[in-house]
Amino acid sequence: MSTLIWPPIAPDELLQKQEDNIARELEWLLEALQDTLQSLKDGLQECADLLAPQDPGSTLVLSSLRSEQLKGYITRVGTRIMKGEISLRLPSIPVPRGQTAFRLAISNLPAASTLFLEQLATTRTLINACLDVVDATRWTGDRKNADFISGQMMLLHDNIQEARGALRGWTADQKAWHEDPVPGDAFQPPLPDHISFHLTISEAAILLNVRTLEPAYSTTGTNTPLSFVSSSSGQHSYTGFSLRDRLSAVLGGGRQVFHDEAHEVFQYKGQEVRVREKVRVESQDPSLMAAYAKLGALERNIAVARRALGVVMGKGLDDVEDG
Incomplete structure (x- = not known):
């Protein structure tokens, strides 16, 4: 099957008509794209409004799956976490006398750091x-x-x-948890040095990882664990592991750990540490x-x-x- 033009057109004239037709198509498309740009602007403005800091913010429930390890909530206002309370029940975190869990509360003091x-x-x-x-x-x-x-x-x-990649998470320029520690004074009372609290976004959900840390080389030639040194006070604070855990380690029956970072060493606040326990919670x-x-x-x-x-x-x- 062939297509013929009648009456015949000279090749030069045919080429000119094709160019004229393409020019008209391009002119029409460029004009139509103005409507596309307006539609894009409307959609972008909707996205900006969804992410803008608006009271009372978004309150998100945090709960570990099929366990009581982590329970609580956080309130996000724009790019900041303004309120929140977390209860932790992890073997490596001692529970204060008279309480049922170790409590973390985001500080509302004027001088406190903001998450x-x-x-x-x-x-x-x-x-x-x-x-x-x-x-x-x-x-x-x-x-x-x-x-x-x-x-x-x-x-x-x-x-x-x-922009979408940032909401998806795990981009190349995103800092790891040990490279970007949360300021301790963002909590009241302050976050202990042996607890890492790390908030990120993954697949448009808030992802919280809480880790308990111990020195990478846990003995000093005796059976006494190395201590963490608080950067603010310079005082030693042992990692809070129970006497039962320490005796178990001495007797060769160390508690098994089951998480993906169990055998890695990280540089955290100027010290080499291992992750003793890790709990991961995601909130849509x-x-x-x-x-x-x-x-x-x-x-x-x-x-x-x-x-x-x-x-x-x-x-x-x-x-x-x-x-």
């Missing part, structure tokens, strides 16, 4: 940058310049991908989940728009994906 979710701050920064890009593209740039619009769409796509945050889903939809929409523009501009799919 800060860096990933949320990154996401909010990238979303605000996208909003600025949309405004610059629509109002200050040349809306009829295909190369300019293509470059701006690529920038939007990259920023949205990065509805606002983060909604923002994560919206960013995914925006990412797909802008990818479709970039491919359409690339085709009309004569770019291959590889060229569009590579920028």
